[in-house]
Amino acid sequence: MAASGLNASTxxxxxxxxxxxxxxxxxxxxxxxxxxxxxxxNNFQMKIGLNMGPVVAGVIGARxxxxxxxxxxxxxxxxxxxxxxxDRIQVTTDLYQVxxxxxxx
Numbered sequence: 001m002a003a004s005g006l007n008a009s010t011x012x013x014x015x016x017x018x019x020x021x022x023x024x025x026x027x028x029x030x031x032x033x034x035x036x037x038x039x040x041x042n043n044f045q046m047k048i049g050l051n052m053g054p055v056v057a058g059v060i061g062a063r064x065x066x067x068x069x070x071x072x073x074x075x076x077x078x079x080x081x082x083x084x085x086x087d088r089i090q091v092t093t094d095l096y097q098v099x100x101x102x103x104x105x
Contacts, residue, residue: 003069019052019098026089048089049080
């Protein structure tokens with residue numbers, strides 16, 4: 001799981017550059033998977049789901065603390081990943097509109 005724009009220094013309310021950065025990251029992951037497959041003679045596949053919206057974040061665990069995020073935004077992304085098409089990036093309508101306005105196809 002990856003998240004972008006979680007705090008005031010990375011959240012860009014006006015330009016939504018944090019959303020473009022997340023989409024760029026997802027596309028680079030897909031390119032890297034192709035490179036790995038070409039050079040290792042494997043056929044790994046990846047499904048990615050991207051969503052945007054509010055989340056709750058915090059540290060859980062007393063013995064092995066971990067930072068995690070929760071919320072419907074995370075749940076929808078997870079379902080998109082589990083029901084998605086291999087080697088594709090699936091996005092919600094809201095995220096598509098932001099990315100399309102920035103020139104992404």
